[in-house]
Amino acid sequence: MKKWYAVIGDPIEHSLSPLMHNTWFETQKIDASYLPIHVKPQELEQAVASLKLLDAGGWNVTIPHKEKIIPLLDVLDDSARRMGAVNTVVRMADGRLKGYNTDGLGFVRSLEEQIGSEKRQLRVLIIGAGGAARGIAFALESTGYSAISICNRTVSKAETICCELSQNAQALSLDQASQELDDYDIIVQTTPAGLKNGSFELPFNCEKLKSTAIVADIVYNPLMTALLKEASKKGATVVTGIGMFIHQGALAYSYWTGNYPDIVAVKDKLLANLGGN
Structure with a gap:
């Protein structure tokens, strides 16, 4: 059959x-x-x-x-x-x-396929606190990324994931993350924002995004989401969701x-x- x-x-x-x-x-x-x-x-x-x-x-x-x-x-x-x-x-x-x-390991393999495995000491900001964010956070930590923060519209959801990580992860509001964006080297967008049939709005103000930052979005359709387009304009390295x-x-x-x-x-x-x- x-x-x-x-x-x-x-x-x-x-x-x-x-x-x-x-x-x-x-x-x-x-x-x-x-x-x-x-x-x-x-x-x-x-x-x-x-x-x-x-x-x-x-x-x-x-x-x-x-x-x-x-x-x-x-x-x-x-x-x-x-x-x-x-x-x-x-x-x-x-x-x-x-x-x-398989989300978490799939993301880490994709990220390091593009940027290598020598940047695990960099500060990571994860946007969102759903199932994908949780999987990626645990996979990053188990791979050796030791400085992880999670921001979300509902901060308590981000706090829940941070408490479950074995390290001292930090939970932030979207506004706080926006104000402190230049503190982060790797930004990972895990929400549905940017889906072909969803919202194309940026998750937050990207004014403080560093040109040396690495910005990843797990949405792959469209390939270049609003966040990746903005990051590209600022000279940041972008990692598409594909x-x-x-x-x-x-x-x-x-x-x-x-x-x-x-x-x-x-x-x-x-x-x-x-x-x-």
Whole structure:
């Protein structure tokens, strides 16, 4: 029987996950397909039951379901348990559902693919305090980044993540982060701001952004978000979301199939689809 996989989220029409995974299936001659499924928050429990009933081999989880899906799963990988968020579900041989988080490691691989691994002593500011922010914060810390701050509109959410990190991380408001922006060397934007179907507003005032800063955005469609455009104008190094997208997807693909895919060829195909901008 042909295997099938999916990505669930709200919104979902912007996702290039089907193009990426179906390309990998075709390249590796695996008889499988990957589908986008629009799941509203109130439909999540029913959707998970349906995916299981219809024998999906696994699926990716995107905004806004990464945290709320946890009670609906049978087992959590250590990464997902520690981060409190799931972006990949694997249907195990016994039928149970196991949750993983590949966001964090995918981001770190993407970041260091561009800037190298010699900058782990730099000060990092993470914008947002959702599932992606949590995953990235833990992955950065476990990789050796030792000075992490998190800013969010609701500061208490940032404080929760900071308290769970093993180091003395700092929680900030968006206004405070804006005023202290020149204290940070690496800025990581993890909110949906900039999504093709979302808001294009900047998360905060970037007047104090340093020209030597490294600015990353996990949104990949559009490739150059409002924040990255502003950072580029100031001479900062920008890291688009396409690298994280590919690396987190490659990890998920390897959990489903046991094979690690070619990330170079698929990047060219995705960039062509995005128009290179």
